Amino acid sequence: MTIENTKILLVDDHQILIDGIKNMLEEKGFIIVNKAYDTLSALEFLEKYPVEIIITDISMPGEDGIELIKKVKKLYPEIKIIVLSMHEEKGIVQDAIQLGVNGYILKNITQQQLLRAIQRVKEDKFYISEEIAHILVENIHDKTDTRLLSKRELEILKLIAREYSNKHIAETLFISERTVETHRKNIFRKTNTHTVVGLIKYAIENKLI
Known part of the structure; x- marks a missing residue:
């Protein structure tokens, strides 16, 4: 299954990070349909435009990533969600997985690991980074x-x-x-x-x- 042209929404309040991920993924052939800096703007965008995968952080101003996951899974169950976060606390990871995220990876991963995560999730598989598994x-x-x-x-x-x-x-x-x-x-x-x-x-x- 090819992952090029996959439509992705990036959600993170750190602009430098989100811009870097956007540029890297676009170079690999992905379509970054938008960047959102909080849950509210992400949900407003989803009301108008189709997305295949959301890559989101947990910590954001206003409603956090956990709230975004809850609402997206309720309103748009077909959308796959990958958490990309510095949070490795067991409770947060458990909450995200129980809510139905398709992947959970840490921000210290390599470019190849991020691409692998997207590939696995695109194939309807579950993916977590090794550190989270441990x-x-x-x-x-x-x-x-x-x-x-x-x-x-x-x-x-x-x-x-x-x-x-x-x-x-x-x-x-x-x-x-x-x-x-x-x-x-x-x-x-x-x-x-x-x-x-x-x-x-x-x-x-x-x-x-």
Whole structure:
């Protein structure tokens, strides 16, 4: 699926940042339909013009990005939203994901990572930066009433989120690689997921984090 000519609305109150992103994306063939500096102006624009993807910050004057996400998902559920923010607090990330954002990335990402995020979201996939994945998975705990994952499986899950190989996990936990592979398969089977991102979404939806 090509991502060129994708119509994007940028929402951020930092003009230098938003101008830089606009110039970079336009060089790659994207159509930046507008720049908005707050939630109100973004919503006013959406009343008149079609957009495929919104890239928004969280902290803005007036109503913040969380309020923008709520309203866009209610009024324009077909529009995909990527959060691009410095906020990496677990609570804020959880709120955004629960509201239905399609991606959450930090402002320290590279140009290629931003393009990858847009590509994944354009393909109807969910995308979060590695740092966010690590933060969320580090906070996963096993609820005593669900007993979904064993203590060992939770330990391995956290290391998977750090992109440890099976060998590295085995060395860290003093177990065999075969045991690690068995636990890995069990984790994905129990949660009916296939990726770390899928695990995180499952954990949030089931209040494990």
